Amino acid sequence: xxxxxxxxxxxxxxxxxxxxxxxxxxxxxxxxxxxxxxxxxxxxxxxxxxxxxxxxxxxxxxxxxxxxxxxxxxxxxxxxxxxxxxxxxxxxxxxxxxxxxxxxxxxxxxxxxxxxxxxxxxxxxxxxxxxxxxxxxxxxxxxxxxx
Numbered sequence: 001x002x003x004x005x006x007x008x009x010x011x012x013x014x015x016x017x018x019x020x021x022x023x024x025x026x027x028x029x030x031x032x033x034x035x036x037x038x039x040x041x042x043x044x045x046x047x048x049x050x051x052x053x054x055x056x057x058x059x060x061x062x063x064x065x066x067x068x069x070x071x072x073x074x075x076x077x078x079x080x081x082x083x084x085x086x087x088x089x090x091x092x093x094x095x096x097x098x099x100x101x102x103x104x105x106x107x108x109x110x111x112x113x114x115x116x117x118x119x120x121x122x123x124x125x126x127x128x129x130x131x132x133x134x135x136x137x138x139x140x141x142x143x144x145x146x147x
């Protein structure tokens with residue numbers, strides 16, 4: 001992978017991270033999660049066998065009086081000498097569990113992509129996720145149309 005291709009991939013990944021951040025950080029106001037809820041951006045580099053994995057996400061912890069819940073929405077891009085693979089992920093963890101949420105305490109969904117169009121596929125998934133008014137229902141039972 002050339003230097004120009006790496007720069008382009010990282011630039012697109014950063015734009016994707018920003019889009020997902022705007023969406024995630026808007027959830028507290030939309031769902032009245034509380035005035036003290038803080039959206040935490042995270043960027044990590046993780047070693048992977050023969051590769052580097054870039055993880056960019058936004059963590060949204062919230063809850064009160066004996067409860068701790070969190071929402072995490074982000075993207076993982078694994079870069080290898082042969083190319084790259086990506087995953088857009090979104091998850092909700094509720095403690096204590098909520099019977100109204102399919103799966104009880106934790107629900108997550110991933111959209112995986114590989115090959116030359118990996119970032120195009122992840123951007124399409126992000127647009128679809130961010131267009132959803134109800135990410136909780138989306139995660140609890142809807143498959144992505146591009147999968």
